[in-house]
Amino acid sequence: MAFLDWASVPVQLVLVLTAFGLTSLVGLERRLRRKSAGLRTHALVGTGSAVFTLVSAYGFAELPGGAGAPADSSRVAAQIITGIGFLGAGVIFTNRDVVHGLTTAASIWLSAAIGMACGAGLVPLAAAATGLHFLSALVLTPLSRRLPGMVAPQGLRLRYEDGHGVLREVLSVVDELQLTASVVSSRRTGEPGSPEVELLLRVEGKTDLRTAAVQLSRIQGVLGVAQETLEEEPGD
Structure with a gap:
């Protein structure tokens, strides 16, 4: 002892x-x-x-x-x-x-x-x-x-109407495009009577992000989609 x-x-x-x-x-x-x-x-x-x-x-x-x-x-x-x-x-x-x-x-x-x-x-x-x-x-x-051949991780920044099932539709389209998406950040914006959400997704997969952005922008309730380069590296 x-x-x-x-x-x-x-x-x-x-x-x-x-x-x-x-x-x-x-x-x-x-x-x-x-x-x-x-x-x-x-x-x-x-x-x-x-x-x-x-x-x-x-x-x-x-x-x-x-x-x-x-x-x-x-x-x-x-x-x-x-x-x-x-x-x-x-x-x-x-x-x-x-x-x-x-x-x-x-x-x-x-x-x-x-x-x-x-x-x-x-x-x-x-x-x-x-x-x-x-x-x-x-x-x-x-x-x-900055090394040769390295590609910075890419993301999509979406702005959509809150409370109308838009996010569910967004994730469904992402899945159909054979992409993997993870939420980097999310915040509420907009006026009190018309709440909106700004969502940053980290997206990986075979589908070109420009194509994905076009498809997502066609979803009813999505107000804007933009590509964005993320600071994090894969595997984090």
Whole structure:
């Protein structure tokens, strides 16, 4: 049974709070991009990983084998990787051979690594990993779109009358055109007596977007359709 070492408690709390803070930054970036796993998920993953690592390091100092028995402090920490694999798989989905959520799953995996580094006392390493995440998000993403042969993800911005089943018809036409659409943003506009919705869809598939825009503009209740280049990369 492990005995509480009060002298190490302040250090442990600082490490856990550091993991919480760093992984919250990672989660905030995902939240601002409106991803399925955001601020709370990343913060909890990082904090939990730090706690597991600290438990692994401090919680099994005294083993049934007696004083001086060797303690393998890596056993608990090693299982974090397996558990995070299942959690990350939950945010990945495939629709018509288009994979979504890979980047978010990788960021959850990174949050676990940051938390483990904090729990092990490797705060500079955890801070460096957090910085590299933002380097990837803010620098590598726009850089990848400038590479030869790379095409930026495309979207369609629709403005339609609210409350008349227009969105259902829009999604039906998108499906008929063999396109995959996901909502990037949605907001209500228009006057109080004639509510409207402005919807930005991320669209992927074989059909040309100009053709899709023409087809969608013919739907009764659709007030306007425009193509738009998105900032996100596939797999986010």
